[in-house]
Amino acid sequence: MDVRRTHSPIFVRNKFNLYIQRNLFCCWLFIALANLCRAQTDTAIAPVPVIADTFRTVVSDSMPAAPDSLIQYKLNGAFFKSIFSDAAYVVSRPAHWQGKDFRNLGIVLGTTGALVLADKEIKRIVQRNQSPFVNSVANVVEPFGNRYSPYIMAGMFVVGAAVKNPELKNTALLTFKSYAIATSLYLVTKSMIRRNRPAYTDNNIDFHAPFSNDRYHTSFPSGHTLTVMTLATAVSEAYGKEHRWVPWVAYGIAGLTGVSRIYHNRHWASDVWVGAALGYFVTRSVFKNNRVKKKLGGLEVVWR
Structure with a gap:
């Protein structure tokens, strides 16, 4: 049986390149938010610390960080510069891992x-147990991956600006930062690991050469799951200790979104797991780095 031909309508309905659309949308969103920020003045808010350009301090992973304190960013040059410093921190972490980090990797x-x-058995079971109710649930939660999450991030910033809530604005900016870093790593990984989607094959180890342009081999990892897990982790990091229900709701929606991708035969289960892990650990690292920066008075941090 020609699996590709049999399932080709699924691809036709979704043939727009979601990854390019997402990146273009983020560029537009940052520009729009920058204009909004320039038009707004927070006169009631005390000056916030920014990352210094000239002062540097060296810390180690063993240094305790203030758990509930984050740098308060504004949408300006210092914020965009901090994306690169946080990206460098995330990428360099494996060279500084300790016991629990290797445990998590394992x-x-x-x-x-x-x-x-x-993967193959999971696909077989899921595809043989479709139902109208599960279809309706999957259709509701799946858009949280690439469609709703960017709007939620933007909405957090706009609402925070409207009600003059600097914590909500800052959470939105840290979420954008985590999303930008995680998406960059995701795009590199997807370009190198060219795995065929389950909609077009029953062979879960069907890979093409790195950087090939085959439109079918774009399964690993799951971008929808990465996006919604980044948002869920950021919201949980910012509000989870104060509001215990937040992680349950956030991670619950993220988990259902990932499952919906398996249910709709867009990804293998392992694709979803790796996408979730990448979004989670990148976002946790970004928040950890910013908590340490806050404790050190906004200085640029050099880790060792």
Whole structure:
């Protein structure tokens, strides 16, 4: 049976390049928010610390960080510069990992390996157990991946500006930062690991050469899951300790979104798991780095 031909209508309905659309949307969104920020003055808010250009301090991973304190950013040059410093921190972390970091890596890799072995069976079970109710649930939660999440990020910033809530604005900016870094790593990974989507093959180990342009081999990892997990982790990091229900709701929606991608036969289960792990750990790292910066008075941090 020609699997590609059989499933080609699925691809036709979704043939617009979601990854290009997402990046173009983010560029437009940053420009729009920048204009909004320039038109607004927060006269009731005390000056916020920014990352200094000339002062540097060296810290280690063992240094305790203030758990509930974050740098308060504004949408300006210092914020955009901080994206690069945080990206450098995220990328350089493996060279400084300690015991628990290698434990987490082992959990991620071990679970990924187990899911790869089970991918075909998971696909078979899910596709044979479709129902109208599950269809309706999946259709509701799936857009949280690439459609709703960017609007939620923008909405957080706009609402924070409208009600003069600097914490909400700052959470939006940190979410954007995490999203930009995670998406960059995701695009590099997807370009290198060219895995065929389950809609077009029953072979879960069907890979093409790195950087090939085959439109079918774009399955690994799941971008929808990465996006919604980034948002869920950022919101949980900012509000989870104060409002215990926030992580349950945020991660619940993120998890259902990932499952919906398996249900709709867009991704293998292992694609979804890796996308979720990437969004989660990148966002946690960004928030950790910014908490340490805050504790050190907004100085640029050099980790060792």
